[in-house]
Amino acid sequence: MRYRLLAIVVLSVALHVAFAVLAPSPGAAAEIHFAFRVAMRALATWGCLLAGLRFARGDYLRRGWMLFALSFGLLLAKDLWRGPSLHGLASTSVDHDAVRDALVIAANAVGVAAIWVLARAWFRAGLALMTSVKRQVTSFVMAAAVSLAVTGPTLFTDVHLFLGGNVDALALVTSDVADVTSFALLGPLLLTAIALRGGVLAWTWYLLALGGLSFLFMDVAQSLGAFGHGSPRARLAEEVFRTAAAAAYLGAGLAQRWALESARGTRPRRALASEPAN
Amino acid sequence: MAGVARGLLNLPVAKRAACEFLGSTSVKSMLETPCASEERVRTKPSAADVFAEELARWLGPHTARRAVRTFALRALGTTPEQLLQRDVSRLSAALRPMLKTLLGNSQSEQVLRAVAARFEP
Numbered sequence: 101m102r103y104r105l106l107a108i109v110v111l112s113v114a115l116h117v118a119f120a121v122l123a124p125s126p127g128a129a130a131e132i133h134f135a136f137r138v139a140m141r142a143l144a145t146w147g148c149l150l151a152g153l154r155f156a157r158g159d160y161l162r163r164g165w166m167l168f169a170l171s172f173g174l175l176l177a178k179d180l181w182r183g184p185s186l187h188g189l190a191s192t193s194v195d196h197d198a199v200r201d202a203l204v205i206a207a208n209a210v211g212v213a214a215i216w217v218l219a220r221a222w223f224r225a226g227l228a229l230m231t232s233v234k235r236q237v238t239s240f241v242m243a244a245a246v247s248l249a250v251t252g253p254t255l256f257t258d259v260h261l262f263l264g265g266n267v268d269a270l271a272l273v274t275s276d277v278a279d280v281t282s283f284a285l286l287g288p289l290l291l292t293a294i295a296l297r298g299g300v301l302a303w304t305w306y307l308l309a310l311g312g313l314s315f316l317f318m319d320v321a322q323s324l325g326a327f328g329h330g331s332p333r334a335r336l337a338e339e340v341f342r343t344a345a346a347a348a349y350l351g352a353g354l355a356q357r358w359a360l361e362s363a364r365g366t367r368p369r370r371a372l373a374s375e376p377a378n
Numbered sequence: 379m380a381g382v383a384r385g386l387l388n389l390p391v392a393k394r395a396a397c398e399f400l401g402s403t404s405v406k407s408m409l410e411t412p413c414a415s416e417e418r419v420r421t422k423p424s425a426a427d428v429f430a431e432e433l434a435r436w437l438g439p440h441t442a443r444r445a446v447r448t449f450a451l452r453a454l455g456t457t458p459e460q461l462l463q464r465d466v467s468r469l470s471a472a473l474r475p476m477l478k479t480l481l482g483n484s485q486s487e488q489v490l491r492a493v494a495a496r497f498e499p
Contacts, residue, residue, distance in 0.1 A: 154482075155482040156484055158483070161480070162482070226448070226475065226476045229448050230444040230445065296437055296480075297438045297440065298434070299438035300436055301481075302438060359436070360482060363481050363489055364488055
C-alpha cells in the first residue's frame, strides 16, 4: 500500500513533466499546466475528504482533514472561476478580480488553519513528551528559518506593493503570510512522521510533510522564475512541484483512511495466559 | 535403575526425543529441566511488552516502547518493567488520549480492546 501511495506522487510528476516537455508550443504547455493544476487539486480535495470522513464527528484530526479539503476546494474554485486565462497561463491579460482574490485569501487562511490543527497533533497526542526539548526547538527554529529565507523576500516585496496602494497585492501578501506560517509548521509534521516511523500511521505524516516540502520548493521555483523574468524552466519546476504537493496530500489522505480502516478491523488476539513468548 | 534412566533422559539428544515423541507425563516428570516448548509457554511477555507490541503496529516500535515508558511513569509512577496485570486498565486510560488524537475515538477503542484481550484469562 505504501509503495502505491508513493507511486501516486511519482506518476503524477512524471506524467506532468512528460506532457509539458512534449507540448508543441508554449501555449499548449500552459494549457497542460492548467489541466494538471485543476485535476490534482480536485484529487487532493477528494483524498482529504476521504480521510476526514473516515473520522467520526468530534475526532481531533477530522477537523484538520476537512479544512485541508476546503482549502484545496477553494483553490480549485479559484482555478475554475475564469479558466486558464486568469492565471497568466494563457496569453490573455490578467484583470483585477475581487472574487478570485477572495477565494485565494480564504483558501490560504483555511490552509493555515488545517496545517495548524495537524501540527498541534504532535503536542496533543503527547508525542512531544517523548522527544527531547533540544530536538524540538532545533526543528522548529530550522523550519522557521528556512521558511523566512524562502518566502521572506517575496513577502517584503508584496507588502511594499500593498502599502504603495496596490489592492491586488493583498491576496499576494495573504498567500505569502500563509506560506511563512505553513513552512514554519513543517517542523512538528516532520517530527511526528519520524516519531511514528515503522508504524501504519507514519505514511500519512511522511506524505503530509512531503506535500509541505513540495509547496516550499514550488515557492523557491516561483522566486527563481520572478528573478529570471518567467523562464520556462522555472515555470515548469513551479507547476511540477505544485502537482507533487497535491499528489502528496492525496496520498496522505488515502494513507490516513487506510490506517483508520486497519484500526477499525483490529481483532483481539489470543489471550496472554495461553500465549507463548517469541 | 530409575536414576540411570533419569540420567540418560537428561542427555540433550535423549531429552529432545523425549520431549518431541513421548507425551507421557511420567517420562517428562523424570527430566530435571522442562522441555523447551514448556519453557516458552511459561515465559509470558511482560505487560509492558504486550502494550508495546500491540501499539507498535500503529505508532512504530520505537514510539510504542517510549509511549509505554512515558505514560507508565506519568500515570502510574512506575517503570514498564514493574507493570502488573492490574495496571493494565490504568495504563490503557493513560494512553487513550494519544490514540484518540491519532486514530479517532472508535478506532482507538478498538485498538485498546485488542490490548485488553491479550490479558484476559
